[in-house]
Amino acid sequence: xxxxxxxxxxxxxxxxxxxxxxxxxSSSVPPYLFWYVQYPNQGLQLLLKYTSxxxxxxxxxxxxxxxxxxxxxxHLTKPSAHMRDAAEYFCAVSLGGGGFKTIFGAGTRLFxxx
Amino acid sequence: xVKVTQSSRYLVKRTxxxxxxxxxxxxxxxxxxxxxxxxxxxxxxxxxSYDVKMKEKGDIPEGYSVSREKKERFSLIxxxxxTNQTSMYLCAIQRPTDRAPEQYFGPGTRLTxx
Numbered sequence: 012x013x014x015x016x017x018x019x020x021x022x023x024x025x026x027x028x029x030x031x032x033x034x035x036x037s038s039s040v041p042p043y044l045f046w047y048v049q050y051p052n053q054g055l056q057l058l059l060k061y062t063s064x065x066x067x068x069x070x071x072x073x074x075x076x077x078x079x080x081x082x083x084x085x086h087l088t089k090p091s092a093h094m095r096d097a098a099e100y101f102c103a104v105s106l107g108g109g110g111f112k113t114i115f116g117a118g119t120r121l122f123x124x125x
Numbered sequence: 126x127v128k129v130t131q132s133s134r135y136l137v138k139r140t141x142x143x144x145x146x147x148x149x150x151x152x153x154x155x156x157x158x159x160x161x162x163x164x165x166x167x168x169x170x171x172x173x174s175y176d177v178k179m180k181e182k183g184d185i186p187e188g189y190s191v192s193r194e195k196k197e198r199f200s201l202i203x204x205x206x207x208t209n210q211t212s213m214y215l216c217a218i219q220r221p222t223d224r225a226p227e228q229y230f231g232p233g234t235r236l237t238x239x
Contacts, residue, residue, distance in 0.1 A: 020165060043225040054129070054215055054230030055168075062225040101167060105226065112183075113228060115160075115168040 013038045013104050017116035025124045030074075030089040032119050034102030037083065044085045045103040045113070046076055055101060061085060072096070097123045127152050129231035131216055137237045144203040146234050148216030156219040157199040158183075158228065159191065161212040168215065174199055175221065206238045 018033040036042060043062055047055040059070025066078045076087045085102060099120045105113040132147035148157065156175050160168040160183075170183030172191040180191050188210060192200045203210055213235050217228040 045225075045227060047230075052134075052232070054232045055217075055228075056230065057227045060225050060227055112170065112173075117165055117167040 013042065013106065013112075013114045015102050015104050015114050015116040017100075017102050017119050019119055020117065021120050021122065023122040023124060024092045026094055027091050030087070030092045030096065030121065032087040032100050032102075032121065034076075034085045034087065034116060035083050036085060036102070036104045038104055038106070040106060042104045042106060044076075044078060045105070046070065046074070046085075046087050047101045047103060047115075048072075049099045049101065049118075051098070058087070058100070092121075092123045094123050094125065097121055127218070127229040129216060129218055129229055131214075131231040131234050133234050134232060135235050135237075137239065138203075138206050139239055140207060142203075142206050142238075144206050144236065144238075146201040146203075146214055146216075146236070148199045148201070148231055150197050150199075150218045150229075152218060152220070152229070153196065154218040154220045154229075155196075156221050156226075157193065158217040158219070159189075159199070159201045160215045160217065161185070162215055162233070163212050171201065206236075208238050210236065211238045212236060 014037040016035045045060045046058040049055045061078045069075045102116040128151045158173040159171045174180045174193045190202045216231040219226045
C-alpha cells in the first residue's frame, strides 16, 4: 500500500531563507510523486511532479524537489523564500498508469516572516 | 487553461438537509474526484468516477453519494447532512492517459452544517 508522510505540520522561515519541506513515501512499486500548493481560499495546484525521467525536478515559482530512492524521500526546496510562498503544501504519491488513486500527505503550512 | 468550477464557495446548511455540491469541468477529462479536506488530515477521497454513470467508492464514502450523468459534471450529494460533515470539499479532474496523471482542482466549497 502507498502512503505519504510529511514531517512538520508547520514550518516558519524568514524571507530570503532556504525553504525545506520534507516528504517521505512508501510504495511497493516505483511511484509517481507530486507536490501541490494551496493558497488561502483556493484549490490545490501542481508545483512539480516526478516521473522517473530525472531525480531532480524543477517546478514553478523556483521550487525543486529531489527523488531519493534509498531514503524514500521527495523533499521540496527553494533557495530563497518570498512572502508570496506562504501557503499549504501537499506531497502526494500515485502509481499512475491510469491508476486513479492519489494519496496525499497531511500538508505542511509554510509561514514566511518579513 | 484548465477550468474546474464548483457551484458554491461557501454553503451553510442545517442538520438533516439534503445537500448537493456540483463540479463542472471544461477539459473533457474522464476521471473526476471528490475529496474532503480537514486540518491535519490532508485530502481524503470520498468518491471518484472514471466515466459517465460510473462511480467508485473512495476511502470515506459513508454519508455521501454521487452522480455523473454527463461527462463534464460530477455531483456530490449529502443525503442527510450532519455536523461532522462540516468541511472543505474539493473536486478534481484527471486525464488517465497521462503517464503521471496530475490532478486539477476546483476552488473548493466550504460547507458548514449547523
